[in-house]
Amino acid sequence: MKLNRRAFIGTGAAAAATISAPHVMAQGAGRPRVVVVGGGAGGATAARYIAKDSDGAIDVTLVEPSRSYYTCFFSNLYIGGFKDIEDIGHTYGTLAAKYGINVVHDWAVDVDRDAKTVRLAGGNMLGYDKLILSPGIDFVEESVPGWDLSAQNAMPHAYKAGSQSELLKAQVMAMPEGGTFAMVAPPNPYRCPPGPYERVSMVAHALSEMNPTAKILVADPKRKFSKQALFEEGWRNHYGGMIERIGPDFGGGNTSVNPAEMTMDIDGIVEKVDVCNVIPAQKAGRIAGIAGVTDGRWVPVNAEDLSSKADADVHVLGDAAAQGDMPKSGFAANSQAKVCAMAVRGALTGSRVFPPKFSNTCWSLIDTDDGVKVGATYEATEEKIAKVDGFISQTGEDAATRKATYEESEGWYSGITSDMFG
Amino acid sequence: MARRSPPISRPSTGEVVSAGLTATLVLAATVAAGTARAELIGDAEAGAEIFGLCSGCHEVGKGAEDGIGPHLNGIFGRKAAAHPDFPYSASMERAGVDGLVWTLETLDAYIENPAALVSRTRMSFQGLADAQERADLLAYLRTFSDDPANIPEAAPTARATDHDVSPEILALEGDPDYGEYLATECLTCHRQDGSADGIPSITRWPEEDFVVAMHAYKEKLRPHPVMQMMAGRLSNEEIAALAAYFKDLE
Numbered sequence: 031m032k033l034n035r036r037a038f039i040g041t042g043a044a045a046a047a048t049i050s051a052p053h054v055m056a057q058g059a060g061r062p063r064v065v066v067v068g069g070g071a072g073g074a075t076a077a078r079y080i081a082k083d084s085d086g087a088i089d090v091t092l093v094e095p096s097r098s099y100y101t102c103f104f105s106n107l108y109i110g111g112f113k114d115i116e117d118i119g120h121t122y123g124t125l126a127a128k129y130g131i132n133v134v135h136d137w138a139v140d141v142d143r144d145a146k147t148v149r150l151a152g153g154n155m156l157g158y159d160k161l162i163l164s165p166g167i168d169f170v171e172e173s174v175p176g177w178d179l180s181a182q183n184a185m186p187h188a189y190k191a192g193s194q195s196e197l198l199k200a201q202v203m204a205m206p207e208g209g210t211f212a213m214v215a216p217p218n219p220y221r222c223p224p225g226p227y228e229r230v231s232m233v234a235h236a237l238s239e240m241n242p243t244a245k246i247l248v249a250d251p252k253r254k255f256s257k258q259a260l261f262e263e264g265w266r267n268h269y270g271g272m273i274e275r276i277g278p279d280f281g282g283g284n285t286s287v288n289p290a291e292m293t294m295d296i297d298g299i300v301e302k303v304d305v306c307n308v309i310p311a312q313k314a315g316r317i318a319g320i321a322g323v324t325d326g327r328w329v330p331v332n333a334e335d336l337s338s339k340a341d342a343d344v345h346v347l348g349d350a351a352a353q354g355d356m357p358k359s360g361f362a363a364n365s366q367a368k369v370c371a372m373a374v375r376g377a378l379t380g381s382r383v384f385p386p387k388f389s390n391t392c393w394s395l396i397d398t399d400d401g402v403k404v405g406a407t408y409e410a411t412e413e414k415i416a417k418v419d420g421f422i423s424q425t426g427e428d429a430a431t432r433k434a435t436y437e438e439s440e441g442w443y444s445g446i447t448s449d450m451f452g
Numbered sequence: 453m454a455r456r457s458p459p460i461s462r463p464s465t466g467e468v469v470s471a472g473l474t475a476t477l478v479l480a481a482t483v484a485a486g487t488a489r490a491e492l493i494g495d496a497e498a499g500a501e502i503f504g505l506c507s508g509c510h511e512v513g514k515g516a517e518d519g520i521g522p523h524l525n526g527i528f529g530r531k532a533a534a535h536p537d538f539p540y541s542a543s544m545e546r547a548g549v550d551g552l553v554w555t556l557e558t559l560d561a562y563i564e565n566p567a568a569l570v571s572r573t574r575m576s577f578q579g580l581a582d583a584q585e586r587a588d589l590l591a592y593l594r595t596f597s598d599d600p601a602n603i604p605e606a607a608p609t610a611r612a613t614d615h616d617v618s619p620e621i622l623a624l625e626g627d628p629d630y631g632e633y634l635a636t637e638c639l640t641c642h643r644q645d646g647s648a649d650g651i652p653s654i655t656r657w658p659e660e661d662f663v664v665a666m667h668a669y670k671e672k673l674r675p676h677p678v679m680q681m682m683a684g685r686l687s688n689e690e691i692a693a694l695a696a697y698f699k700d701l702e
Contacts, residue, residue: 079636361640368636384633387685391641391678405678407685418685421677438641438678441650445641 061089062378065148065158067138067317069094069122071101072164072347072363074450079371081129087379091132091156093148096192097121099451102222103360104443105191107395109199110232111239118191124452141321143341160374163329164347164363165315166190167221170327173311174214175286184289185306188229189221201305202233208243209304212294214285215250216309219328221349221358223256224404226309228394231261234269235397247303248275249296251283256357257394257404263425264396314350328352333410334386335373336366345370354414355406362390364446366415386410393439399429401436494584499592502585506577512596521575527554528597532570541574559593560586617667622660624692631697634690637682644701655701662695 281297313327348363376383391405406420509521516523533548669683
């Protein structure tokens with residue numbers, strides 16, 4: 031479902047009705063309660079599947095601050111001009127109206143795992159039998175010297191989609207002729223491994239149409255990156271010498287920025303830039319740390335049901351989870367959510383639980399009708415979610431294959447967003 | 453039930469099929485294909501020969517144009533009376549307006565007895581009584597439809613029987629509850645509502661077609677890398693479970 035006014039009003043009404051309840055929110059009398067924090071690919075999917083498949087037997091509350099959710103996946107296509115911002119915006123009206131999920135637009139600010147409650151910024155408390163955290167990412171402070179969240183308007187990250195994506199796109203559009211777009215790429219592990227490089231492709235696409243003498247400079251702390259051969263081939267074929275990537279062997283890992291001066295310092299060489307997209311190092315969304323389930327930056331989880339290794343009644347999905355071999359992608363979060371939903375339902379209602387299966391595919395667009403993909407299947411082992419089998423697009427594929435791959439990605443987008451939002 | 457063998461290969465679309473097939477060939481094909489019971493998907497090679505009955509009026513293949521009858525490229529999934537400049541009969545026009553869409557089933561009914569489906573159709577053809585011949589003819593025509601919606605296999609999986617699947621595998625009774633869980637993985641890409649933009653619909657297929665298609669991916673006979681990977685790790689029971697679940701999905 032794309033954004034429209036009716037759906038928006040629907041969500042608002044449902045949320046308002048819930049919020050008008052007293053301090054301890056009224057949750058389904060006698061029914062087991064599941065609270066899901068985070069309404070993205072992991073959380074929305076988990077909430078929908080638990081509510082749908084339990085047929086009202088489980089009380090499901092979804093806590094998500096945003097009324098309009100913009101998917102990170104396909105947000106680069108918006109920057110490249112292939113999608114409108116409305117195309118990647120979604121609301122929670124169907125989850126509330128069709129599946130009976132209590133959608134609460136608020137921040138979860140505390141978790142008491144002994145009392146099994148979640149406290150919201152608005153003051154309300156939610157009790158749970160099972161808590162599902164799918165909070166996505168936050169940024170590691172000081173990971174790019176000179177940058178912090180207060181600099182996100184001068185130097186956007188655009189790594190949580192929505193207004194940041196719009197800002198970055200507007201800055202690209204406003205670049206002077208022959209100007210420089212700079213990116214500070216993140217170290218592993220981070221959300222959407224091909225994301226920074228798809229973004230470089232999309233910015234190059236936009237610039238080659240309206241500002242063909244502009245340059246793109248990428249400072250990268252990683253020697254290798256996802257789909258590297260495919261991207262580099264595409265950059266050569268489509269964008270000539272526009273893109274320069276400086277890897278760690280040439281100082282790309284030693285980068286700082288100065289948002290006031292709009293400069294980037296790569297290993298002692300200072301460049302004046304016109305746009306600077308800083309994608310910092312990442313960690314699990316804040317609430318995971320508050321809940322006390324993180325170990326370092328991420329949350330260790332059991333492979334068979336995504337339960338936290340610290341607390342069997344807390345499940346953690348998607349980017350925030352340290353689960354093993356799956357990349358931090360929307361597809362992966364959606365895949366994990368369905369395994370988790372089955373396990374949670376089984377634990378609360380005794381429904382059948384089957385051996386989990388996981389999969390992932392990440393599509394990337396390099397230029398018009400030039401789509402590539404990488405994917406794998408996974409299984410749960412004692413120790414982690416382990417890769418079983420995989421594939422990747424080949425260099426030198428014909429145009430028809432690449433076009434079909436792009437069209438397939440559009441089909442996937444409509445599939446996964448239906449799977450998330452109903 | 454064993455699937456029909458040998459596999460259907462897509463006939464050359466390099467030229468317009470002419471009216472030059474001889475009656476002898478048609479007769480030979482008729483005899484060879486003379487089984488009493490129609491299979492859902494026939495033999496396109498046999499169908500190519502049966503098309504000799506039609507090619508006096510209809511062209512199909514690359515460069516095909518409307519003649520005495522409309523050309524038949526892309527007929528599957530098309531509304532009746534859809535060629536803008538072709539002088540259809542009033543009853544065919546009305547059938548189109550009423551929502552008649554050419555699918556495996558509607559074409560089968562029409563070819564069996566044209567006037568029974570569209571009374572006063574201009575097509576002066578007596579009908580093809582043999583169900584197997586109709587299935588073969590339709591299998592042939594279907595190879596000229598790029599996006600055959602409303603038939604069991606949607607593009608790009610529009611191939612008929614790829615290979616033989618053993619009767620034991622086809623006889624497996626799928627567990628639809630297990631299928632429901634396994635299907636969650638399919639529904640990340642394939643739409644539950646059966647729409648098919650960029651990614652084919654997999655809902656409401658006949659179970660056997662579903663099983664055959666999935667085994668063709670598993671055996672890497674069908675080419676798609678994602679599907680080869682997904683099907684590759686499904687057991688025979690899991691494929692049966694998925695088929696059982698998707699066949700009834702509303």
